Amino acid sequence: MDDVDQKLISALRHDARASLSDLAIGLGVSRTTVRARIERLRASGDIVGFTVVLRGDTARDPVRGLMMLGIEGRGTDRIIRQLGGLSAVRAIHTTNGRWDVIVEIGTPTLEDLDRVLAQIRRFDGIANSETSLLLNTWKSGS
Known part of the structure; x- marks a missing residue:
């Protein structure tokens, strides 16, 4: 996992619903690169899923x-x-x-x-x- 992967994971932790375009702009890479990296991280098991945090969970x-x-x-x-x-x-x-x-x-x-x-x-x-x-x-x- 390189620096771009680490930054991508950090961005997804902040907002897992961010668009590929927004992630690409934030990382300074192409949309295709973001999609490929997310698919690779999921396939390798580094990303095992996405979640939702509800207001009730924090309250x-x-x-x-x-x-x-x-x-x-x-x-x-x-x-x-x-x-x-x-x-x-x-x-x-x-x-x-x-x-x-x-x-x-x-x-x-x-x-x-x-x-x-x-x-x-x-x-x-x-x-x-x-x-x-x-x-x-x-x-x-x-």
Whole structure:
């Protein structure tokens, strides 16, 4: 994948409905080149599909945060199961480094987020945690 492919993918991420002509002008290449590159990227599996983001998708969780968890002992699998049972948990990631698990949380209000955080902190085996509110999302993958 070369620089033009990277720029094309970036442009498609910004607006997947952009016309071939608009993409060509933005990239400084021909319309035919854009079409051929999109077809090649799809055929190779680099582009696996296109999606739509609805207003409701962004309004679903007005309050979002990342909770980083340090887990003592060998309780990670149990804690992941417990986290998976919480309706406010959007994603659970295991990781390396200082934190063992990173949890994406979405709630309607700050008060709801506070309740979920308190509930998770009470799980047996949580050694420590740190939470960051997500203020804005510039790019989100599916």
